[in-house]
Amino acid sequence: MQKAPLTIQSLTLDSPVILAPMAGISSLPYRRIMKSCGAGLVYSEMVSANGLVRDGAKTQHLLITHPEEYPLGIQLFGSDPEVLAEAISRFREPPAVVDLNMGCPVKKVIRSGSGSALLRDPKLIARILKAVRRRVTGPLTIKIRSGWDIHHINFLDIGHIAQEEGVDAITLHPRTRCQGFAGRADWNHISELKQALDIPVFGSGDIITVDDGIRMYRETGCDGLMIGRGGYGNPWLIQQINDTLQGKQITCPSAIDKLAMIQRHIDLHCEQFGDDKALLEMRKHISWYARGMEGASQFRSQVQSCRQLSDLVVLTHDFFHQDHHL
Numbered sequence: 001m002q003k004a005p006l007t008i009q010s011l012t013l014d015s016p017v018i019l020a021p022m023a024g025i026s027s028l029p030y031r032r033i034m035k036s037c038g039a040g041l042v043y044s045e046m047v048s049a050n051g052l053v054r055d056g057a058k059t060q061h062l063l064i065t066h067p068e069e070y071p072l073g074i075q076l077f078g079s080d081p082e083v084l085a086e087a088i089s090r091f092r093e094p095p096a097v098v099d100l101n102m103g104c105p106v107k108k109v110i111r112s113g114s115g116s117a118l119l120r121d122p123k124l125i126a127r128i129l130k131a132v133r134r135r136v137t138g139p140l141t142i143k144i145r146s147g148w149d150i151h152h153i154n155f156l157d158i159g160h161i162a163q164e165e166g167v168d169a170i171t172l173h174p175r176t177r178c179q180g181f182a183g184r185a186d187w188n189h190i191s192e193l194k195q196a197l198d199i200p201v202f203g204s205g206d207i208i209t210v211d212d213g214i215r216m217y218r219e220t221g222c223d224g225l226m227i228g229r230g231g232y233g234n235p236w237l238i239q240q241i242n243d244t245l246q247g248k249q250i251t252c253p254s255a256i257d258k259l260a261m262i263q264r265h266i267d268l269h270c271e272q273f274g275d276d277k278a279l280l281e282m283r284k285h286i287s288w289y290a291r292g293m294e295g296a297s298q299f300r301s302q303v304q305s306c307r308q309l310s311d312l313v314v315l316t317h318d319f320f321h322q323d324h325h326l
């Protein structure tokens with residue numbers, strides 16, 4: 001099952017299992033957690049090229065990085081080739097990978113002509129890639145959806161354009177813009193893209209279990225797997241897929257292992273954003289960590305009503321210790 005190490009231009013990944021860019025989720029603390037669980041590459045939340053160029057300070061906080069998370073990919077969104085190219089020069093330090101978002105379905109992003117709106121204008125995509133490629137000497141990747149809607153499925157055309165313009169790898173989330181997150185991701189599109197291109201293809205969409213990851217890898221022939229929602233409260237998924245690909249036995253975390261991970265997650269959030277934001281963010285993450293455990297739904301309501309980080313910590317310790325003793 002194991003293939004040769006995956007290389008994106010000059011970058012060789014330790015693992016073909018990588019973290020998806022997710023706005024509101026893939027902040028620095030989350031990326032450090034996922035990296036510590038074996039992610040071969042972690043992507044930032046999407047960063048506005050306009051924001052970087054026009055009001056740098058507000059957007060710059062999204063570019064804060066830590067050596068522990070290397071290699072980091074920064075994802076940009078925008079629609080103006082020159083602004084996107086200019087945004088590259090505003091990075092504090094060059095990331096290991098630059099990625100361009102061509103799949104975001106959110107209305108506000110679409111209205112600005114960015115994200116998956118670009119899929120309707122392949123010529124603009126070519127111009128963007130030309131301009132950005134001139135500025136980025138290291139690995140350049142793009143992330144796309146299958147097309148705008150089922151009548152305009154054009155991931156193969158976009159893939160060919162990307163390869164011709166010198167993109168080093170491509171990720172496909174095989175849903176259309178109009179589908180949003182509904183229905184199932186059509187993994188056949190990932191197979192078709194892989195067969196059509198020479199550059200590495202990452203598959204994204206509906207990898208929730210180890211079995212899903214292995215099936216996508218085997219059935220589509222893709223070069224790498226991108227983990228999104230399946231990693232919510234379950235960063236171990238990445239290590240478990242890595243272990244399975246290497247023919248090793250997988251281990252499952254105990255309640256005490258989960259508690260230790262949560263504590264580290266809280267500490268990283270506090271270090272980065274302070275206690276108030278950590279409380280808001282960790283209420284969501286801790287609810288995810290508890291999924292599937294006995295009493296999880298009652299615990300979730302208690303978590304949501306916590307107003308102090310110290311209360312959240314006590315509540316969480318009690319819940320996970322209690323599960324340990326069941």
Ligand SMILES: Cc1cc2nc3c(=O)[nH]c(=O)nc-3n(C[C@H](O)[C@H](O)[C@H](O)COP(=O)(O)O)c2cc1C
Nearest residue numbers: 020021022023046143173204205206207227228229
């Ligand atoms: C909350 C959330 C935020 C997302 N933000 C981004 C983003 O900023 N950039 C991007 O390319 N994709 C984004 N995505 C899409 C994911 O990267 C991924 O392609 C998609 O969720 C399908 O994979 P999954 O089924 O493993 O979650 C986001 C998805 C979610 C759920």
